[in-house]
Amino acid sequence: MEIRGGYTNYGQHIGVLMLDTAFPRLPGDIGNAASFDFAVKFKVVKGALPQLVNNKDPAEALLPLFVKAARELESEGARAITTSCGLLASFQSELSAAVSVPVFTSTLMLVPLCWQLTGTKKPVGIMTIRKSSLTDRQCRGAGWSQNDIPVCIMGMDSRKHFTEVYADNGKLLNLETLEGEVREASVKMMADHPEIGSIVLECTNLAPFSQLIRQASGRPVFGMNDLLQFIHRCVAGF
CATH class of the missing domain: 3.40.50.1860 (Rossmann fold)
Known part of the structure; x- marks a missing residue:
């Protein structure tokens, strides 16, 4: 049996693009690793503060930061990518086009x-x-x-x-x-x-x-x- 490598870490099939937050995350929250019975890979998008996302139009300046982070998650072995904020559905099309793995923003x-x-x-x-x-x-x-x-x-x-x-x-x-x-x-x-x-x-x-x-x-x-x-x-x- 052949097993293909190419990554440093394995078994983290879901990558999570995280807002740049400091509030507590309870068990059950997507940002708490104990919420899942499998490993997930978190990547904080630096500068993506809640105040910039929780409005009618998430700051377009953030999109390149999310695209970069999504590509990094894919390169690190994520087989699907999600986000920690459902309002990022605004970026669904751009993020899914930027990587070759499934993206579900919201x-x-x-x-x-x-x-x-x-x-x-x-x-x-x-x-x-x-x-x-x-x-x-x-x-x-x-x-x-x-x-x-x-x-x-x-x-x-x-x-x-x-x-x-x-x-x-x-x-x-x-x-x-x-x-x-x-x-x-x-x-x-x-x-x-x-x-x-x-x-x-x-x-x-x-x-x-x-x-x-x-x-x-x-x-x-x-x-x-x-x-x-x-x-x-x-x-x-x-």
């Missing part, structure tokens, strides 16, 4: 699937870090449009502690406070839009609270960890 790519799964008369709920930041630009980057698929968007921007930690890059996190804010947002979203059939977590920092959101909403919840594990099963072993 859980927004799951929205058409979720819409079909629960019946096309039911909108998909999307939870995001800031409602005004999620525009049709990111949706089109993920392969669909809000003109074609009905969505109900819940931003976490009115939740003080969540914003302090994840949008403002705070270094101190209170778990109980975050849980309360996420629960309240989930309940409010369903009260405002009881017709929602499923929920997609655009913000990867919401992934540690997936089960809490399922319980509070009574709906299926899809996050980046679910997508990442699926892609890992598809690319590992060849």
Whole structure:
């Protein structure tokens, strides 16, 4: 049996392009290696601060930095590449064209699937870090449009502690406070839009609270960890 080499490290099939952050990352967060039962390879994109990405138009000046980092991950053996922020769906086309391995920038790519799964008369709920930041630009980057698929968007921007930690890059996190804010947002979203059939977590920092959101909403919840594990099963072993 012949085994081909060419890399220094092996077994890290998924490469993760990380924003340049300092906030705590809970188990379940894409930036916490303990979130997965397999190894992932992290690469911090220096200068890609949350404040530059969490707006309507992620700074175009960041794109070359992400392209460079994606190519480095590929050269180091990554067989698929993702990101730590779903709003980077804006860069999906450019990043996937820059490398020869699969790229999945965002859980927004799951929205058409979720819409079909629960019946096309039911909108998909999307939870995001800031409602005004999620525009049709990111949706089109993920392969669909809000003109074609009905969505109900819940931003976490009115939740003080969540914003302090994840949008403002705070270094101190209170778990109980975050849980309360996420629960309240989930309940409010369903009260405002009881017709929602499923929920997609655009913000990867919401992934540690997936089960809490399922319980509070009574709906299926899809996050980046679910997508990442699926892609890992598809690319590992060849």
